[in-house]
């Protein structure tokens with residue numbers, strides 16, 4: 001295999017040997033990588049490095065320097081084009097080794113895929129074989145707003161770290177990270193995480209060191225490229241208020257109705273399994289897009305539902321109540337099941353079982369739901385919350401905000417959500433749903 005590949009080459013999941021051969025010369029050496037995340041910060045940092053490599057500890061001929069991007073697959077198209085037209089042009093001019101990687105599949109064992117490795121980058125890959133979106137579709141979930149940007153940790157950071165370990169064994173890798181001066185806390189957290197993981201990478205945050213805050217770096221990129229760089233984030237990010245203001249995000253969705261329709265489908269599947277899981281904490285994407293009268297997106301979303309295969313899913317969910325402090329103080333075991341030790345006003349662990357009953361056309365699936373309704377002698381209910389109109393046969397309804405409770409229903413939804421149930425589920429279900437114990 002040639003040392004360099006054309007930018008459109010798609011490789012198989014690399015073996016470590018394969019990757020090591022390809023990156024000979026970068027091993028057992030001092031190298032610098034720029035994690036180019038497609039946003040204004042890392043793009044700005046990239047331009048600065050090209051202008052003055054010595055300032056960032058990079059060799060004048062860039063022989064020790066690699067730009068790496070983890071492709072998540074759900075970026076807005078303007079961000080992709082900005083990268084190709086206003087960053088890759090300069091990487092080409094300097095012959096910078098430019099690598100694009102992504103996750104190889106749903107499991108970590110599926111490894112990473114090197115989508116492109118070239119000194120002549122022209123095209124940014126729009127997706128790899130396994131997108132973050134694919135994971136959400138498969139699980140019938142939306143990204144959780146709790147616990148920070150776990151999506152980017154699992155998808156982006158994991159692929160980048162994996163790549164560096166496989167490609168540069170024995171090297172001292174200095175990772176240049178484009179966190180800006182407003183993000184010192186994020187950098188500290190990142191450092192703490194890496195100490196925990198005992199990674200051999202040294203992280204450097206030049207923008208923080210040099211005092212470039214968000215507006216400073218945006219101004220620099222505007223001067224350098226002549227354009228206002230779009231924010232880089234997944235279109236279905238639940239932090240839309242953080243990643244971009246709500247009006248800016250809605251305007252972007254309006255510009256890319258195909259993406260908006262895909263996101264509406266993601267939310268629709270998630271809310272079928274859990275009506276309390278719209279994309280945003282307080283309201284649904286569907287409501288925002290409807291209120292904004294985005295007819296094109298709504299039309300494409302309806303078409304996606306029409307074209308889909310459908311299924312009936314049997315969903316059971318048990319909500320444990322949170323453990324009281326006194327339980328811990330009294331040195332009860334971690335899995336204490338005493339009812340008195342749990343507070344039913346606070347949510348504990350949630351356990352879910354999803355089973356596919358039938359898959360087929362929408363009418364076939366709906367007939368099955370109707371037959372189940374007859375069998376159970378209960379009506380099929382149309383859920384009008386968030387205007388999404390899910391059809392459910394509810395066997396057990398859970399009161400809002402009371403824990404140590406359970407819910408059970410059949411629901412009609414697009415096919416393709418995988419069955420999921422932990423081995424311990426039956427025991428938990430029997431305790432909470434059947435015996436009425438709350439933990």
Ligand SMILES: [Zn+2]
Nearest residue numbers: 327332336341
């Ligand atoms: Zn206890």
